[in-house]
Amino acid sequence: METSLMRLIHEPAQTHLRVVREADSPESASFVFEEAAPSTSRAFIEANTLAVGFSELRHEHIIPVFAKDNERTLSMADFIQVTSEAVRDVFRGEQILTPQIRVSHVIKGRIPEAKDKPASQLLDWEQTVRFERMMFAIEVPTLFETVGGNTLTLVIGGVKAYNLDNLTGRKCPEHFKVFVGFKNLVCTNLAIRTDGLLGDLRVSSLEQLRQGVLTLLREYDQHRHLRQLEALTRYSLTEHQFAQLIGRCRMYQHLSTAAKQRIPALLYGDQQLGTVVRDYYRDENFCREEDGSINLWKFYNLFTEANKSSYIDTFLPKSINALDFTFQVQDALDGSTAGSWYLS
Structure with missing residues (x-):
């Protein structure tokens, strides 16, 4: 782009x-x-x-x-x-x-x-x-x-x-x-x-x-940032992949410290993940397509929307984490092992 x-x-x-x-x-x-x-x-x-x-x-x-x-x-x-x-x-x-x-x-x-x-x-x-x-x-x-x-x-x-x-x-x-x-x-x-x-x-x-x-x-x-954001529009998750990913996200919070070190970090807890799932169905701007699929640009915005419920001192780390996590999902869709645990 x-x-x-x-x-x-x-x-x-x-x-x-x-x-x-x-x-x-x-x-x-x-x-x-x-x-x-x-x-x-x-x-x-x-x-x-x-x-x-x-x-x-x-x-x-x-x-x-x-x-x-x-x-x-x-x-x-x-x-x-x-x-x-x-x-x-x-x-x-x-x-x-x-x-x-x-x-x-x-x-x-x-x-x-x-x-x-x-x-x-x-x-x-x-x-x-x-x-x-x-x-x-x-x-x-x-x-x-x-x-x-x-x-x-x-x-x-x-x-x-x-x-x-x-x-x-x-x-x-x-x-x-x-x-x-x-x-x-x-x-x-x-x-x-x-x-x-x-x-x-x-x-x-x-x-x-x-x-x-x-x-x-x-x-x-800023130009590199925009190119990366635009690239997210070219990748999509199926409904099954989205459901699999959200389930893994909920499991991540309960993994051992050693296990977490081998997996891309996720800073969002159950309440914010619940917001992501709700908006997957209902958000007027970033909800799923009719077949249940959702591109990664919309997926990323579901997380940044959920981040609005964060306290001021944790808002920015979670904002960075939302983008990094979405990039890991993008890499997994490209066949990389990075982020693949969430989709396996």
Whole structure:
């Protein structure tokens, strides 16, 4: 497939992201997103997450510190700001939509003056709040391609989970996850490849974070990713093969550790596999054909759809696993021993 990802929608490109500097340091910059062009409102992750705006995250959520020296962490708003600036630098001239932000695991508090009040009587200004985990996605709609009849647009984002940091000690490098891949507009499923993920970026400053994001964006091979996704449309499973594969997937979770080491890993449990089976019959975009067969592009999207029920801190590993697992099935259909256990 000779991809045409870099063709532009035939209208002037607009940037819906602007920065207003209030000081020289990135930490004190005021970052403004145009409200007129948000990314798709449908959630790319569901589970126990809530949608928040950047302004709320910046101005209303407190920032955790390292307990032993009271040094501040790099905030979630800082993370979104630095990533957005890097996206604007790399994809200069493209339309860049405002980030879609999802948070989970709320941690509540109160100001000292309200320490003796019953919770039901607390006023809004007497309460403090922050979230332990956050995921965001920034869509670049002028960079797109069609695969299997679905429009895919380039998307960049990240995950911050404070539970991965040792906040009880002194200030040390913090953990971040950054990704680049494609969003399926018909369902908002995210397609992420191994080279499109920095799964354990550890940094101590915003500049280190910025450089990590820039390196990922410049090294990501978007054309190869699209060719691999398009190839999935040319492979199909029969109804019998699909049933055999799902049965093996359920068995995999109960294998011994030694046995699992000889088989391609699968991170999806029974509940998400149940979602895959349900959608095999019912999903309006990716269900089976009349004869029961399903191509691997649709099969892959059944898994990425099921992944929306994952928690924020496990979402990206499972997203990568969905693609790797589908490639293993593709290899098995080609006669390779890789992934053949699932179809045997």
